[in-house]
Amino acid sequence: MNNLTVVDNPLVKRDITVLRNKDTRPADFRAALGRISYSIAVEISKNFQLNEIEVVTPLETTIGYELQKQVVLVPVLRAGLSMVNSFLDMIPEAKVGHIGLQRNEKTLMPEDYYYKTPKDIGSSVTIVLDPMLATGGSAAAAFKYLKERGAGESYLACLIAAPEGVKKMYDEHPDIKIYTAALDRELNEVGYIVPGLGDAGDRTFGTF
């Protein structure tokens, strides 16, 4: 599907392996997740438009560049939080909104518990951060909320995507470009991505 870019990079492949390993402890899990997030941020930033500006070096005046649009990062709580610092390192001028969603373990439907996004989202580039795209219910709900508030140019940054989630996003939000570090085989009978990495929130914060 043309809404999906799988970031192809040897360091990302190595770090996805660290994340998949069931014996990786939370500190190493967070570190690998942060390193992959840098690569995803770079890939997404290739879409950004620039304004030319003048910059005065110690020697002369020359052409420089600034981002045309404000960037708004929107981590989906909880697991998306672990991607924020890497994106902010790359885009320090970005604003950060938050969306709280938790999948109901029986119905697999997302249940919302928190929203806070900047007012000028309509003129910004919005990047939703969530390491896991499983059924796609959470991502689709996040973009529904953001579009209701006027979001325009928007991207989804994830680490592992399932084909089911990519399809749901394509069906409901075909304008959203998804960037992932891996496209996995399928969802299992309880809605987990396989081979996957388990529950990203639990593995990030040690809540198992």
Ligand SMILES: O=P(O)(O)OC[C@H]1O[C@H](OP(=O)(O)OP(=O)(O)O)[C@H](O)[C@@H]1O
């Ligand atoms: O595509 P979906 O089927 O909606 O599943 C993906 C969602 O599940 C995980 O969050 P979870 O509900 O486990 O919340 P948590 O981050 O607080 O653990 C993940 O971080 C996504 O938000």
Ligand SMILES: O=c1cc[nH]c(=O)[nH]1
């Ligand atoms: O495999 C999955 C599916 C949803 N959420 C996760 O954290 N992992």
Ligand SMILES: [Mg+2]
């Ligand atoms: Mg979870």
